[in-house]
Structure formats: structure tokens, C-alpha cells
Amino acid sequence: MHEMSLAESVLQIIEDASRTQQFRRVRTVVLEIGALAAVEPEAMRFAFDAVVRGTLADGALLELIEIPGQGRCTACGMRVALQEQYGLCPECGSPRIEIVAGKQMRVKDLVVE
Numbered sequence: 001m002h003e004m005s006l007a008e009s010v011l012q013i014i015e016d017a018s019r020t021q022q023f024r025r026v027r028t029v030v031l032e033i034g035a036l037a038a039v040e041p042e043a044m045r046f047a048f049d050a051v052v053r054g055t056l057a058d059g060a061l062l063e064l065i066e067i068p069g070q071g072r073c074t075a076c077g078m079r080v081a082l083q084e085q086y087g088l089c090p091e092c093g094s095p096r097i098e099i100v101a102g103k104q105m106r107v108k109d110l111v112v113e
């Protein structure tokens with residue numbers, strides 16, 4: 001379950017931010033997750049709750065925002081909406097789709113006190 005290591009990296013980001021921005025408690029974590037990042041929202045919530053226990057983000061609400069996957073066909077240049085990592089270009093049928101959005105996970109916002 002790679003959500004556990006993702007949750008740990010989110011906690012790392014929060015702890016780094018707490019040092020530079022001088023906050024002690026985190027109320028809400030807004031996380032952007034790409035549709036192609038293969039992150040299971042329920043597993044992510046579970047992992048997050050487990051990882052932040054006893055930290056400054058203990059009990060924080062996790063808000064997940066899904067970013068749609070988007071690719072570009074390297075054959076014809078068409079922009080393609082992607083539900084999964086591999087697809088065919090609807091314009092020319094080429095399988096050579098380069099992913100341009102939706103693979104990342106990013107901490108978008110922190111509500112702190």
C-alpha cells in the first residue's frame with residue numbers, strides 16, 4: 001500500500017512548514033491527488049490518520065481534491081482526457097500519449113492555528 005509512504009511524505013511537508021511558518025496545530029490538510037496517481041482515497045485517509053497520530057496534525061481533517069488526468073498525443077498533438085495511465089488518442093488512435101497532468105500528489109493548503 002503506497003498510500004502509507006505518501007502519507008509519511010505529507011507529514012514531512014507539514015512538519016517542514018510548521019518550522020518555517022511557526023504553527024503548532026494543523027486543522028485541515030488539503031491534498032490534490034492526480035487521477036493517474038493510483039491513490040485510493042479511502043486508503044489515503046486511513047494511512048493519513050495512522051501516520052499523523054501523536055503529531056501536530058493529529059485529528060486533522062483530510063480534504064482530497066482529485067485532479068483529472070490529461071495527456072497529449074505525441075503523434076498528432078491532440079489533448080486527451082485520461083482516466084488511466086494508458087489510453088489511445090481519440091483523434092488518430094496512437095497509443096503514444098504523454099501524460100501532462102494528473103500524476104502528482106500535492107499539498108495544496110494547510111489550515112493551521
Ligand SMILES: [Zn+2]
Nearest residue numbers: 073076089092
Ligand atoms: Zn493523436
